[in-house]
Amino acid sequence: MRNFCLIASLLLLFIIAANYNFSEASRLQACRPSGTITGKTPPPGKCNQENDSDCCKAGKKYKTYECSPSISSQTRATLTINSFEEGGDGGGPSECDDNYHSDSIPIVALSTGWYNGGSRCFNNITIRYNGRSVSAMVVDECDSTMGCDDDHDYQPPCPNTIVDGSKAVWEALGISDPDDVGSIDITWSED
Numbered sequence: 570m571r572n573f574c575l576i577a578s579l580l581l582l583f584i585i586a587a588n589y590n591f592s593e594a595s596r597l598q599a600c601r602p603s604g605t606i607t608g609k610t611p612p613p614g615k616c617n618q619e620n621d622s623d624c625c626k627a628g629k630k631y632k633t634y635e636c637s638p639s640i641s642s643q644t645r646a647t648l649t650i651n652s653f654e655e656g657g658d659g660g661g662p663s664e665c666d667d668n669y670h671s672d673s674i675p676i677v678a679l680s681t682g683w684y685n686g687g688s689r690c691f692n693n694i695t696i697r698y699n700g701r702s703v704s705a706m707v708v709d710e711c712d713s714t715m716g717c718d719d720d721h722d723y724q725p726p727c728p729n730t731i732v733d734g735s736k737a738v739w740e741a742l743g744i745s746d747p748d749d750v751g752s753i754d755i756t757w758s759e760d
């Protein structure tokens with residue numbers, strides 16, 4: 570009986586240690602910045618600020634990410650506003666199809682890690698906020714690895730937990746003045 574107790578406690582210790590190692594390993598695997606870029610002053614006429622877009626500041630360091638947190642049925646993210654139209658604040662055409670899109674349909678760009686090399690292109694995601702939800706199609710990447718250049722309209726790299734939605738996404742969530750609101754905390758999941 571004494572032996573049994575000893576074995577049982579050793580087993581328990583082993584399980585605790587294994588769990589500890591497991592959580593330690595997942596903590597170490599958590600998404601970390603991949604680098605930093607230093608802001609340059611946008612050339613005259615660059616960085617379209619009509620929708621309060623953030624412009625890179627000379628000398629400021631911006632963290633870059635190749636990863637985003639793992640996706641669940643309630644992935645936490647920050648919803649920001651983007652224009653997917655030509656001449657809008659989104660810079661070039663959408664990454665998924667090299668086209669511009671109407672802001673009056675619910676479409677989104679996802680941070681690089683979630684965009685995952687385009688594997689979610691044209692899939693729909695459900696965005697939830699304050700008891701409301703909207704299904705929106707993924708058409709673009711919000712680049713977390715680069716920024717402060719012409720391709721990104723001299724805006725800083727995207728944080729790695731961004732769902733950048735068209736005006737239609739915001740309207741479906743009950744917000745008609747996204748430019749005044751700026752950003753909100755939402756959850757999203759894959760349809």
Ligand SMILES: *[C@@H]1O[C@H](CO)[C@@H](O)[C@H](O)[C@H]1NC(C)=O
Binds near residue numbers: 650
């Ligand atoms: C950006 O600003 C322009 C002019 O104020 C406005 O017409 C347009 O709807 C805005 N775009 C978005 C995506 O809110």
Ligand SMILES: *[C@@H]1O[C@H](CO)[C@@H](O)[C@H](O)[C@H]1NC(C)=O
Binds near residue numbers: 706
């Ligand atoms: C996403 O939703 C749109 C609009 O409802 C639909 O046309 C499209 O087929 C959906 N995409 C997928 C991959 O189901």
